[in-house]
Amino acid sequence: MNGEQLSIAVTGAGGRMGREVIEAAADREGVAVAVAVNRTATDPVAGVPVDDAADLRDLLASEAPDVLIDFTGPESAVAYAEACADAGVPLVTGTTGFADAQIDDLRAASDAVPVLKASNFARGVAALRRAVREAAAALPGYDVELTETHHNAKRDAPSGTAKSILEDVEDVREDLDERVHGREGDAPRSPGEIGVHARRAGDVTGEHEVLLAGNRETLELTHRAGDRGVFAEGALDAAAWLADRDPGWYGFGDVLDAGGAE
Ligand SMILES: NC(=O)C1=CN([C@@H]2O[C@H](COP(=O)(O)OP(=O)(O)OC[C@H]3O[C@@H](n4cnc5c(N)ncnc54)[C@H](OP(=O)(O)O)[C@@H]3O)[C@@H](O)[C@H]2O)C=CC1
Numbered sequence: 001m002n003g004e005q006l007s008i009a010v011t012g013a014g015g016r017m018g019r020e021v022i023e024a025a026a027d028r029e030g031v032a033v034a035v036a037v038n039r040t041a042t043d044p045v046a047g048v049p050v051d052d053a054a055d056l057r058d059l060l061a062s063e064a065p066d067v068l069i070d071f072t073g074p075e076s077a078v079a080y081a082e083a084c085a086d087a088g089v090p091l092v093t094g095t096t097g098f099a100d101a102q103i104d105d106l107r108a109a110s111d112a113v114p115v116l117k118a119s120n121f122a123r124g125v126a127a128l129r130r131a132v133r134e135a136a137a138a139l140p141g142y143d144v145e146l147t148e149t150h151h152n153a154k155r156d157a158p159s160g161t162a163k164s165i166l167e168d169v170e171d172v173r174e175d176l177d178e179r180v181h182g183r184e185g186d187a188p189r190s191p192g193e194i195g196v197h198a199r200r201a202g203d204v205t206g207e208h209e210v211l212l213a214g215n216r217e218t219l220e221l222t223h224r225a226g227d228r229g230v231f232a233e234g235a236l237d238a239a240a241w242l243a244d245r246d247p248g249w250y251g252f253g254d255v256l257d258a259g260g261a262e
């Protein structure tokens with residue numbers, strides 16, 4: 001970092017989250033957007049010109065930002081991670097929907113630069129995940145069903161956050177080893193199932209609900225994002241924290257454990 005000023009690059013600058021990050025950066029003291037790119041031509045966002053994503057490597061070399069924030073799609077995120085590794089620029093990515101091989105590619109980039117990947121930058125989701133782990137461990141034998149709801153333009157299903165929560169549940173409840181995505185026809189529930197339900201409707205920002213049921217009682221744990229600003233703020237906190245780290249693989253929990261942005 002150059003003194004107290006954090007210089008960021010933003011990919012997917014024309015998308016819902018890219019715009020939100022640029023707008024949040026404009027509102028935050030000590031943060032400047034040095035590079036903003038998109039695959040397709042995009043008008044300036046909050047006064048920041050948006051360049052062609054094909055020029056990212058040149059722009060990273062000429063502008064030398066402290067960190068790149070990426071909310072795009074899996075293929076692009078992997079390509080941008082490779083550009084970051086080559087340019088020595090730390091990467092924060094909130095992109096979801098990666099295949100396992102693409103995660104391996106991201107991890108390879110983290111040999112060269114710090115890479116922070118998070119399926120959700122809301123602090124409430126971090127708290128939800130802790131609560132779900134505790135509840136699932138405390139309620140052995142209870143059925144678990146997860147429902148996520150997002151806007152009608154979301155591409156990947158189930159959401160990245162839902163997959164993270166599923167991993168949390170499976171980690172503390174080894175008896176739950178079969179993910180069942182929706183049910184249809186003659187489909188009685190078997191004990192090892194975790195039901196997974198993805199709803200797409202309107203402009204819902206993002207909701208995740210975990211239902212635990214058994215022993216004549218139910219427990220529901222729900223997070224609702226009010227707007228995308230909550231994700232953008234978390235991503236900026238992560239960027240500020242990551243800029244001075246050593247190469248390696250990080251999560252949003254590392255930022256929160258350290259007390260948030262420095
Ligand atoms: N971790 C978190 O907290 C959050 C994560 N997300 C995730 O961020 C990602 C982007 O979400 P959102 O901003 O709503 O999406 P949008 O579709 O609104 O924006 C995606 C942007 O990235 C560009 N892009 C580049 N490569 C790809 C690609 N391979 N597929 C799709 N778009 C691409 C698009 O450019 P062009 O128009 O030129 O194609 C577009 O500008 C998703 O994976 C989403 O799940 C979203 C919210 C919070």
Ligand SMILES: O=C(O)C1=N[C@H](C(=O)O)C[C@H](O)C1
Pocket residue numbers: 096119120150151154155158159160161162205206207
């Ligand atoms: O695409 C979105 O919008 C969101 N994606 C993330 C996910 O897949 O979990 C996070 C958030 O729920 C919004």
